[in-house]
Amino acid sequence: RANHSATHLLHEALRRALGDHVAQRGSLNAPDRLRFDFSHGKALTQDELRQVEAEVNAYIRQNARVETRIMTPDDARAIGAQALFGEKYGDEVRVVSMGTQMGSGKGTDGNTYSLELCGGTHVQRTGDIGVFVTLGDSASSAGVRRIEALTGADAFRYLSEQDHRLAEVALELKSQATDVPARVRALLDERKALSNEVAQLRRELAMAGGAGQGGGPEAREINGVKFLAQVLTGVSGKDLPPLIDEHKQRLGSGAVLLIADTGGKAAVAAGVTDDLTGTVSAVDLVKAAVPELGGKGGGGRPDMAQGGGASASNADAAIKAAEAVLGG
Known part of the structure; x- marks a missing residue:
């Protein structure tokens, strides 16, 4: 009963927060939770969810009587009762009303907040x-969103558990519960800065031919094109494009092929300086190398392309395949 009545309040709160296009597209009223599907084209923001939740709770605290009336469908529509889309009704319908309009504006049926056609069971008072x-908003299908929520004792247990989790996090962070969001943001910023620093150091190590890179890479000339190929460890696939750009800048004119052993798999990237893209394509170099690494496909632009493979163990063959492309 509590979940069913809360669904009516939720429906009206959504209409007021998002617009009159909101209409019920399905619902579940279980003993321990409720689920409400409604027409809406995008995810709700956190502010919208908070607004809807606050409005429903405001009408719960109002402790208004939940009233039912039997009338004809035409009379129900005349007073603004919400009907289920596609539902067929007989000569008489049951109209459920709850809540007295608060704040500015007028509610349905004069000052009634929620007014719907419904044959289900309900609480006696909204209190x-x-x-x-609310537990969150998710997509149900195209143009339909879904909200899941709790009421009564189940809602209280959920809030209590959330409070205990927050206390545990605050203890780990050695901060007050109210400071947890700021501390988490600070830690995320620190992690991002450290991650960027590590990535930069990896790129510098690779460019210098440092530990595990087998010495600094040297370019050789194939069919009049300077070609630099290198097998790297300790870098990820996303590190390859900036390394390609740095090598291209150093070469001035030429092509680059980099293969990264990412721990069980391989990433490959190729780059060609702008003056050569009319005759040499980075996409062709990648597509030649990828099969030798146990992969398929690969693509990008004539000046920059990427692909992947199952293993970097056959990297020498992949480099030779790319050299064959340059050799014509």
Whole structure:
């Protein structure tokens, strides 16, 4: 009963927050939770979810009587009762109303907040719902969103568990619960800065031919084109494009092929300086190398392309395949 009545309040709160296009597209009222599907084209923002949750709880605290009336469908429509889309009704319908409009504006049926055609069971007063907590918004199908929520004792247990989790996090961070969001943001910023620093050091190590790179890479000339190939460890696939750009800048004119052993798999990237893209394509170099690495496909632009493979163990053959492309 509590979940069903809360669904009615939720429906009206969504209409007021998002617009009159909101209409029920499905619902579940289980003993321990509720689920409500409604027409809406995009995800709700956190502010919208908070607004809807706060409005439902405001009408729960109002503790208004939940009233039912039997009338004809035409009379129900005349007073603004919401009907289920595609539902067929008989000569008489049951209209459920709850809540007295608060704030500015007028509600349905004069000052009634929620007014819907419904034959289901409900609480006697909105206060019987206790409390309403949303668990989130997700996509149900194209143009349909889904909100799941809890009421009463289940909502209280959920809030209590969330409070305990927050306390545990605060303890780990050695901070007050109110400071947890700021501390987490600071840690994420620090992690991002360290990650960028590590990536830069890896790129510098690779460019210098440092530990595990087998010495600094040297370019050789194939069919009049300077070609630099290198097998790298300790770098990821996303590190390859900036390395390609740096090698291209150093070469001035030429082509580059880099293969990274990413720990069980291989990443490959190729680059060609702008003056040569009319005759040499980085895509062709990658597509020649990828099969030798146990992969398929690969693509990009004439000046920069990427691909991947199952293993870097056959990197020498992949380099030779790319050299064959340059050799014509």
